[in-house]
Amino acid sequence: MRYEKPAFAEGIPGALILCGPGSAAPEAFLTFTRLAKPLEGKFIGVKDKAPDTRELTEATGIWWEFREPPKGRVLDALKAAQARGATLGGNFAFTQTALKDGLLPDANTAIRYELPEGAALAIVGREVQLLGAVHVIIRLAATRFGPEERVTLGGRTRLADLTALRRRSRQRMEPSFPPAKMPLPNVPSGTLVIVGGGGMPQGLTQRFVEMAGGDKAIIAVIPISMPDPLPPKDGMAEGLRRAGAREVVELTGRTPEAVDKTEVLELLKRATGVWFGGGRQWRFVDAYEGTKAAKLMHEVLKRGGVIGGSSAGASIQGEYMARGNPLGPEEIIAPGYERGMGFLPGMAIDQHFTQRNRFKDMELLIKTYPQLLGVGIDEATALIVQGSVAEIVGRTRVNFYDPQKSAPESVASGKKYDLATRKVIE
Numbered sequence: 001m002r003y004e005k006p007a008f009a010e011g012i013p014g015a016l017i018l019c020g021p022g023s024a025a026p027e028a029f030l031t032f033t034r035l036a037k038p039l040e041g042k043f044i045g046v047k048d049k050a051p052d053t054r055e056l057t058e059a060t061g062i063w064w065e066f067r068e069p070p071k072g073r074v075l076d077a078l079k080a081a082q083a084r085g086a087t088l089g090g091n092f093a094f095t096q097t098a099l100k101d102g103l104l105p106d107a108n109t110a111i112r113y114e115l116p117e118g119a120a121l122a123i124v125g126r127e128v129q130l131l132g133a134v135h136v137i138i139r140l141a142a143t144r145f146g147p148e149e150r151v152t153l154g155g156r157t158r159l160a161d162l163t164a165l166r167r168r169s170r171q172r173m174e175p176s177f178p179p180a181k182m183p184l185p186n187v188p189s190g191t192l193v194i195v196g197g198g199g200m201p202q203g204l205t206q207r208f209v210e211m212a213g214g215d216k217a218i219i220a221v222i223p224i225s226m227p228d229p230l231p232p233k234d235g236m237a238e239g240l241r242r243a244g245a246r247e248v249v250e251l252t253g254r255t256p257e258a259v260d261k262t263e264v265l266e267l268l269k270r271a272t273g274v275w276f277g278g279g280r281q282w283r284f285v286d287a288y289e290g291t292k293a294a295k296l297m298h299e300v301l302k303r304g305g306v307i308g309g310s311s312a313g314a315s316i317q318g319e320y321m322a323r324g325n326p327l328g329p330e331e332i333i334a335p336g337y338e339r340g341m342g343f344l345p346g347m348a349i350d351q352h353f354t355q356r357n358r359f360k361d362m363e364l365l366i367k368t369y370p371q372l373l374g375v376g377i378d379e380a381t382a383l384i385v386q387g388s389v390a391e392i393v394g395r396t397r398v399n400f401y402d403p404q405k406s407a408p409e410s411v412a413s414g415k416k417y418d419l420a421t422r423k424v425i426e
Contacts, residue, residue: 009255009286011126011162012105014082016098017089018123020115025132028089028120029063035124036061036087046070046090053077064090069097079103110169112139121153126326128153128160138165143172149335161326161336163286168336177338178320182346182371185419186388190301192343193308194317196351197278198379200310201394201413205236209243211306212273217245220271224254224287225279225312236275236310245273254283259293268296272305276313282324282337284316294341307343311351316341320348320372322365332361333368344385347419350376353399359408366403373419374401374408381413388420 017032019025036043041060044051050066056077064070070078075097082088082103095115099107104123107113115121119134130136135154142148149172151160171177191211193204209217221237223230230252240248249267253259268274274297276284288294301307307317315322317340323329324337332350340349348365350358353376366374377383381394392398392413400409402422409424411417416425 009126009163012082012103012123014085015087015089015122015124016082016104017087017131018095018098018104018113018115018121019089019091020095020117020119020134021092022117024091025118025120025134027131028122031120031122031131032061032063032087032089035122036063050074056081059086061087062089064088064094067091067093069093071097075101106166106169110141111165112141113137114139123162126162128162128165130154130158140165140169140172145175146172159327164326164334164336166336171336171339178369178371180371182319184388185344185346185373185385187301187344187385188387190304190386191306192301192317192385193306193382194314194344194349194375194377194385195308195310195382195394196314196353196377196379196398197311198352198355200239201380201382204382204393205239206243208273208275208306208308209240209245212245215244215246217273218247218267218271219245219249219273219275220267221248221250221275221277222284222313223250223277223279224252225277225281225283225316227279227283228254234277236277240275254287256287256289256291259287260291265292265296268293268300271296271300274300274305274307276307276309276316278309278311278313280326280329281312281316281321281340282326282334284312284341285321285324285337285339288341289339297341298343301343314351314377315349317343318347318349318375319345320369322348322350322361332358332365344419346371346373348372348374350374352379354378354396359399362399362401362408366401370403372403373422375399376401376408385419388418389425390417390419391415392417 015035042058043061044059045063047065053073114137119136120131122129130153138151140149223234237248237250319342321340322332325331325334362374362376376399378396381396384391397410397412
């Protein structure tokens with residue numbers, strides 16, 4: 001994980017309503033009203049003159065219709081209101097200030113928002129939503145590694161993720177990922193257990209504990225790919241305890257600051273196993289990318305330990321992370337969220353494969369990135385990887401997509417596959 005994650009996963013505080021020139025879409029003020037809740041807080045409308053800054057100190061919603069843009073102490077007061085979670089919105093004069101003066105981070109630099117007449121956007125936390133029917137174009141600035149990119153909100157595409165946009169724009173300042181030449185898939189020490197979701201193969205929980213040291217096993221369980229609130233008891237953690245692990249600790253931190261706390265790092269220094277739960281894999285990235293904790297997980301493997309995971313916890317293990325879009329798992333390619341934890345280099349791992357008919361998606365992925373070896377794992381089925389050899393265990397099969405071959409190889413449970421030579425081991 002080479003990319004240093006910026007600390008902005010939660011998006012902006014409060015909410016912004018931005019409008020293009022002319023008359024705004026009716027949805028703009030309606031959305032502002034819904035978010036600002038003027039009957040529950042303090043609502044201020046700015047129309048004929050700039051407000052006294054004292055009026056803004058307790059406002060929960062501020063709508064700007066004054067012809068002049070906010071500036072000076074008024075702008076500072078708006079920034080303070082945003083920082084405490086207020087909803088801000090208004091006309092094109094307000095929008096230009098919001099985009100130019102830091103109310104929407106990275107705007108007018110790496111990211112440019114083009115709102116034509118009648119267009120409007122709502123930004124709530126990290127969600128960017130198109131309001132009305134007029135399209136909005138979001139431009140990611142050209143870098144020395146690539147030309148300008150465009151994201152269009154309009155028609156059926158009405159949402160974008162602010163954090164993904166910001167990550168994407170910053171990653172474009174580095175050499176392209178994935179690189180044209182990828183290392184061969186190999187785990188030189190330790191073991192990976194990669195489960196396709198839909199339940200554990202029979203006996204695999206017990207086997208995981210044995211690989212982690214049996215009654216001496218110290219295992220960190222990471223359930224944060226699920227949204228809050230997490231259940232009071234994690235099913236996998238309980239299963240590992242019943243299987244005889246000496247110590248099982250659930251790590252529920254969701255930010256780089258939380259996962260790099262001293263007690264977490266000390267646990268990972270002692271750990272003989274790590275388990276990533278199911279859910280949405282982008283949440284692992286938001287928490288662990290670029291952290292000391294992530295480096296210590298690689299050390300678990302180096303000293304002969306085991307790392308495993310199911311569903312989201314499978315996809316995170318590859319160097320390329322499939323289905324990382326925070327808006328939903330439908331797309332296998334998600335710019336801004338393509339880097340996995342890299343325990344298995346040169347690989348892209350998809351899960352729930354046959355059950356969710358994901359064959360065409362993997363074909364698209366390896367056509368886009370032919371330097372990758374693609375793997376689609378069925379439910380209740382797993383790969384156990386040591387060195388370059390992957391053992392298939394569980395209910396059904398695993399599909400291997402080598403772009404140099406005319407068709408994928410579907411390998412049944414009980415067989416082994418060499419990830420380096422890309423051949424079934426007979």
